[in-house]
Amino acid sequence: MEVKALHTRIEKQIQTMSGEVVLESHSGFPVNDSNLYLVSSNGEIAWKAEKPEPKTLFSRVKLNDDYTLSTYTINGHACDLDLHTGKIVGNTTIL
Numbered sequence: 001m002e003v004k005a006l007h008t009r010i011e012k013q014i015q016t017m018s019g020e021v022v023l024e025s026h027s028g029f030p031v032n033d034s035n036l037y038l039v040s041s042n043g044e045i046a047w048k049a050e051k052p053e054p055k056t057l058f059s060r061v062k063l064n065d066d067y068t069l070s071t072y073t074i075n076g077h078a079c080d081l082d083l084h085t086g087k088i089v090g091n092t093t094i095l
Helices: none
Strands: 010-016 019-024 036-039 045-048 058-063 068-073 077-082 088-093
Touching: 010 058, 019 058
Parallel strands: none
Antiparallel strands: 010 019, 019 036, 036 045, 058 068, 068 077, 077 088
């Protein structure tokens, strides 16, 4: 599926049965929005990932075998997200 970036450029796409997980570049992305989101098969945004703090953005994402997403933020958070909802299911700060 072809997905158009919302604000910057797409750094990574992961195809899943739920749709395309999209990570946009954090450089220049508005901090009040989430640069990690799921685009459903009909082209609509199904969810935007919950952020561990309001002013951070995601820098990496990986799909795990248990269908969670492992993510890192530019402010040193490591989070696991539920693939179906984009909500945080585990979170730690990396020092």
